[in-house]
Amino acid sequence: MSDALNLGIREPIYEVVEVSSSGMVSTRKINRRHLLKSSGLRPRDIRSVDPALWLTNTMPSLLVRENAILLNLGSLRAIAMQESVFIFNYNRRAGKAFIDALLPRLNPKSVHGGPVMPFELEVVEAALHSRIQRFEDKLMDLDPRVQALLEVLPNRLTAGILEQLRISKQTLVELGSKAGALKQMLFDILEDSHEIRRLCIVGRNCILSRNDDLECSVPHEKQIAEEEEEEIEMLLENYLQRCESCHNQAERLLESAREMEDSISVNLSSRRLEVSRFELLLQVGTFCVAVGALVAGIFGMNLKSYLEEHVFAFWLTAGGIIFGAVVAFFLMYSYLRARKIL
Amino acid sequence: MSDALNLGIREPIYEVVEVSSSGMVSTRKINRRHLLKSSGLRPRDIRSVDPALWLTNTMPSLLVRENAILLNLGSLRAIAMQESVFIFNYNRRAGKAFIDALLPRLNPKSVHGGPVMPFELEVVEAALHSRIQRFEDKLMDLDPRVQALLEVLPNRLTAGILEQLRISKQTLVELGSKAGALKQMLFDILEDSHEIRRLCIVGRNCILSRNDDLECSVPHEKQIAEEEEEEIEMLLENYLQRCESCHNQAERLLESAREMEDSISVNLSSRRLEVSRFELLLQVGTFCVAVGALVAGIFGMNLKSYLEEHVFAFWLTAGGIIFGAVVAFFLMYSYLRARKIL
Amino acid sequence: MSDALNLGIREPIYEVVEVSSSGMVSTRKINRRHLLKSSGLRPRDIRSVDPALWLTNTMPSLLVRENAILLNLGSLRAIAMQESVFIFNYNRRAGKAFIDALLPRLNPKSVHGGPVMPFELEVVEAALHSRIQRFEDKLMDLDPRVQALLEVLPNRLTAGILEQLRISKQTLVELGSKAGALKQMLFDILEDSHEIRRLCIVGRNCILSRNDDLECSVPHEKQIAEEEEEEIEMLLENYLQRCESCHNQAERLLESAREMEDSISVNLSSRRLEVSRFELLLQVGTFCVAVGALVAGIFGMNLKSYLEEHVFAFWLTAGGIIFGAVVAFFLMYSYLRARKIL
């Protein structure tokens, strides 16, 4: 990924939406080289949010760099800087939800009394909020449907309902996996106090010393940053908890659906056995009747058996056939019962 | 969730049951803004107990804030403050069980000698107690039923019993998942000594310094709080152990039920094979008889074969048919045996 | 569980076997209040060994309190005190095995040279020993039977053998789960050096200071307790290892049995397919013969076809029927082969 590798390749151009800290939304085209220069990021960092690498950077990540925070939350990829945020892939639903969540926060009227959070952190919170809100909405949509399926299922095993169960399961697998990945990311950040501190000093004239102590040019800033630390932790914990709830609920529904499928499978097996056993019973009957019919057929041949004129020959034969068939049937039936096949 | 987002939205009103520390129970309607003011909580905190967010805050949580403890134990959501506790969603069964568990503890006669626990902690214990008691009751109800099913099952595979197994499994999945989540929550609190300390100083004039040391305005209080710490740990450990027992027992029953289903599935498969093999045997017989019947039928056609009057033609043909059918049957039978199909 | 809750409830009376440190065995009835007083335990502690709560305290536990050690090892529940041990539920097998393991240890002749272990620790070791011995005995009984099943199974798929496999699996699930829980308990104690120290000072005039340092009234005792610490750790490690062996072996057998069941399931499926394919082949034959029989039957109707007297009509028709049936059979057969159904 070093520049040398890209010598012959046209510099990629990203279409981004820029939201400035004053709430101005504009669409821009920005080429990679320019993005690297303006954000002070390394080429490697861009990878984690590059929408062209859709399939290979699916893990959510939140990278804190000196002048920027890189956000990759599944379908939302953004770079938050001191004055503005670049949102890739802006026409996707996730981007819109994010902008909808971000704009009200930038409204100076709506600050809730306390000190204003830096722009970058507002971006991070809006991104997490819009993303987790999406999970919750999906779950709120899925949950009652799955519950309804689970109730109706054992008694109404139609193809359509099985198909619905299958689709719900696939959605739950995906939702659970995404929520799990996001949960893990939040958990990892919360575990890493160094990362939290770097979040605190983003956009301030502070640096972290080797032993994780803050050193700010303005003493006042240091105090603010330290106060902010706990605030950020609680914010992340809050989103972690919501994310965990989603993940847990998705897993629980998925497990219920799986257990249901297993039970259905046994249920179907048992019903097929029932059907097979009755089929077998009928086949026993059919066989006996067929043997009888064969005997009757033999006597129906246009050949002389010299019994044709015997009195009672008809009734004896007919009786013999029917009696033989019934006896054979019951013999076989009791044999099958004894062997526990029927 | 900032206020700005709620500008156009009517402030939600919660219906809560208030139990004061003196044991007075009253029903109140309280709006969100007022609740925030009276409890000193942040909007974000309320989310975790808000019953309207039923589906998305399913993870149990116990949040300790400066003046309040937020309890979300599945269907029980409450805010414990110094003088009273607000129970949301009060007409649910969980709320009632909680109040039933709480009231006797507030009875001044029943204090067990030692120092009285602060009201908030009594609330926490009552909540945990009522919640885990519910798990235990459910399990005590389920366990004998599942055991009975497991004993009766391999021999009585009726649809009704399979359905009972399925329902028990679904209940166990849910119970195991809930108990597991509660266990995890208790475990996390016990791991986090900072959180325990914050529980200790709830409702006292103490603060936690940066390095987790207690600083109280009244020296006496500090001593009490420190003594209380071990008491709280043992209390939580006790509930953790009960919760773990429930979780473990539910998992064990679930695993037994799953193994049973797998075994039933193999059992059914093997019985279906048995039935199929006998069916095949009969089909071999039927086929041979049918061929014989065809031959007999051919001789029964109203067409002249010029054998009609031959002496013994009848007996030869009839004998040939029967002999042929029997021979064909045994040839096929031994072929199938040799190929291990029968 | 506070006393207040029990105001109207009759004080429960436990039937216990008391084994004194001198080896005297006696049966007693003791009521809860008295037990609490004599052992210095809290009501909460009793819960973990109370045999009445059979289903909800299934997790094994070993609680060290100031004057007593509470043992809950599945079906063995006991309270070890300085001078005697109370065994609940004494007529169960586990209680008897425990007493059998304990009594020889109390025989003053059999001390193996070194310093005598305090009575409580002898009790703990006897309990662990009798419990794990039980697991090992069960496993020694199961292992050869499962191995024999696994060897005989693929070739002899009778209902009886499948049933034996099922029962073995259920027993292994239970054994594995119990051994796993006990292993976890031993592991947790070994991890918790504080708990080990508390085990050391049980029954001595020592206390543990805040920072886990021993403080004894008699200096000599401190030294002994410290020496005992390593001894106890090695003892617990030894039982942990035995328990882990049991757990592991049970899991391994269970996994083998599961894989076997999966393989049997595939095996049965493949054999059913084989049977079905042959059935299909026969059905093709039967269908062709039936069509031929229909034609023959039609010519056998007592209706005039004006072919009755044609020379060769019989032989042509008969030949046509048989030829048609055979041709139809081979056409269908090759069609099914081409579609890979047969």
Added chain:
Amino acid sequence: MSDALNLGIREPIYEVVEVSSSGMVSTRKINRRHLLKSSGLRPRDIRSVDPALWLTNTMPSLLVRENAILLNLGSLRAIAMQESVFIFNYNRRAGKAFIDALLPRLNPKSVHGGPVMPFELEVVEAALHSRIQRFEDKLMDLDPRVQALLEVLPNRLTAGILEQLRISKQTLVELGSKAGALKQMLFDILEDSHEIRRLCIVGRNCILSRNDDLECSVPHEKQIAEEEEEEIEMLLENYLQRCESCHNQAERLLESAREMEDSISVNLSSRRLEVSRFELLLQVGTFCVAVGALVAGIFGMNLKSYLEEHVFAFWLTAGGIIFGAVVAFFLMYSYLRARKIL
């Protein structure tokens, strides 16, 4: 593996590609003894990259020794030294991809401003890059195919599509397992700060003291090494994240495919039941018709029943047969419905 063991064994000769730090590529044959001498490695170390031990050193590893780094990344095995890198097994695809990734980095023109990374680290990065790129390429190829399968599957259950699903699953299992192993390796290195430091000082005149402090002969080098430490961590973290993405995506696809297979299995079961039920219905019909045919056949026998000339005997019998068959059919049908078999 000591020399003594190899006394009688011919010294193995490895065919390697040597890439020098100046970018020269040459193929060499090198015998084991010589390799050990020139690299300062121990016999044991060579094992981990020896391509002859293909099957038993499948776990990826990155071993840092005093003068060399041993790389085993699945099909890529190399030894990086100060001046050159030996690539085993060079005609494999992995080796070629590695050389393609390495050569541009050695081009002195392409250094990206900052201090040049030591040759060994360039080798490590090129190896990781080429390896993970391979995973990503495979995944980019698989993902759309699996997604297409999952969409088309429930409705088009042909053997070919099932086979494609099977092959995709096998590829995903392998890919997931390899990516997981590589991820674990990167994670372990990142956890082990000692290993990172050893990576930093490779090829410098520095040693690590007991307590992990750097001691360099040239003070300037120490500073560079320390600066490099963070750089290396970020580099490894970057690859870890890419690898985690691959692993996660493979697992997610695999889980989707598994759920799909389970659903297909239930779907097939349910359809087979449907088919079986209709078969049973037909068999009921066939049985009734066969009984009717038997009766008709009996009357068709060339025996005298003395009913031959009765007027209406034909119509009565014929009507009786048909009526009887129809009634029998409906009786059986309603019986089967009542027993919920049909």
Added chain:
Amino acid sequence: MSDALNLGIREPIYEVVEVSSSGMVSTRKINRRHLLKSSGLRPRDIRSVDPALWLTNTMPSLLVRENAILLNLGSLRAIAMQESVFIFNYNRRAGKAFIDALLPRLNPKSVHGGPVMPFELEVVEAALHSRIQRFEDKLMDLDPRVQALLEVLPNRLTAGILEQLRISKQTLVELGSKAGALKQMLFDILEDSHEIRRLCIVGRNCILSRNDDLECSVPHEKQIAEEEEEEIEMLLENYLQRCESCHNQAERLLESAREMEDSISVNLSSRRLEVSRFELLLQVGTFCVAVGALVAGIFGMNLKSYLEEHVFAFWLTAGGIIFGAVVAFFLMYSYLRARKIL
């Protein structure tokens, strides 16, 4: 297990192979009491290597005691002391492989330059080497066979090949479980620096102080022991890696085999459905033909229908029967198609 318990029991006598540090191999019978005395071990320790307890000490273990190292690596059980090693159960294959691996190491000529490792450590290395070599050999044998099965399987589903798959799976389960247990043991030792130190001082005049510091009577020995520490760690890490490779590879193959079985199961299900559907089609045909045959049979009865002499009656009836059968067939066929059963 105290002596008291063994009063009435005959002292067990072990048959062991003794290999002295000079390479002398001799077979001896040694009774338990004597073994305890000569090795300075406790009765408890012997348990972990006692071959009589075959089933209950299956977990591999490496116990370091003051004067001996107890080795239990599955089928290899040995006690390594300063001057000799006792190998239990010597006629088993594992024992022989171990002696084969050990003897060359004792050859004074083959020391590889550096300081000679103490005899006990040579024993440990030889044991690990012989054990892991065995895993690797088994895996090298299994891997190509499983790969071949996986390639041939979807197309050739014969009973023999399924049986081979089953046996391979059982072997993989066992191999994976054993390699996993050994891996865990090596990992645990490597984690426990205290244990490593005890390994270092085995057979030296050194003791470990409370805080894990070495105290040797000869200062020179302390230095050697400290240098040996890293050597031992690298040795164990090397074996850990080999063991992990085996475990991983076994797990990967097992997972592949499982996925294959699942896929086969679905494949068989789908083929059975295919067969069933064709069977159903034939049954529809057979039913229609049977109805036709019934009608023909009715007209074939020796009863007067007074249609006998009607011109064209034959052709009308015959045509009606055939037409009716064909029409009925297509009606049923289109009905089944519409219901998606066919």
